[in-house]
Amino acid sequence: MISVPPIPALGAIPGWGILRADHRTYALDLRVTRGERAGALSLERCAAGRMRDVYPVARHDIEVRTGRMGAGALVCLLMAVRSALADADPRCLRLLYAVPADDLGRLAAAESAAFRRVVDVDLGGEEHCLTVWEPASVTRRDQGLHLIPEG
Template identity: 45%
Template sequence: MVTPPPPVDLTGWGQVDHSARRATNRTTLRGASGAAVDVELVRCAAGRLREAYPVSEHDVEVRVGAASAGGVEPAALTALLGDLVQAVLASDPECRRVVLAIPEGDLEVLAAAEDAGFRYVVDVDLPDEAVSLAVAEPAWVTAIDMDLDHVPT
């Protein structure tokens, strides 16, 4: 059974509402500007990305949307995504990837995500849309053993 991602501590973001069910945590946050932002953290193994790539049990998809019309400003999105990555990785030390599915071709959101530490990986077709996957990974996942002449035992 897939468990929901643990609650995250987002210092600097006022939490307006929070709920958890099955493999999802939903939170509405209020930033310094006063704008409300909906954040959903979903275990990839139980969410819409479960067949999009070889998921790990602890991978978390981040979904961000404005609670009101108008979207999230790029600078605010970058700040929020950066804070979310740090909070998710701190709350779940076994998390290998924090994944952001961006509508394919949305270069503004991709740039904001890259500024927050994500890197573009691949475009995938989901049943309802085509998305670009960007990931943020902890250092222990991306570390390279430079001793290429030694086979680990």
């Protein structure tokens, strides 16, 4: 098993208030607010949680879980979490967000927040679409990799 660093504490999430935080070694559960609406947000190191057995994860990867909320709020929250985690843990280069397979609205919201669908997985007996966000520095690739030098 790889060594897993503790989950970082978030000082702030841009555009969101934090009502309550339960900080454990590898996970952080938050109650967040935006205006008069409140929602649940959980962050967990993938290598210490349920993702370690369903997807190839690195030690700094983080799974994002949210409670039910409108599509617009979900897009804003996912984008704000990306920003907050970039500041709190610059070594985190992958965020995973699992969407129940039949929740097309939540999947569209994740995609609007720049998460891309990568694979369907079974989590706790239910099929989920696993979406991933990675910074451009990770997804950028050399356009000449397909060229094989002759010689």
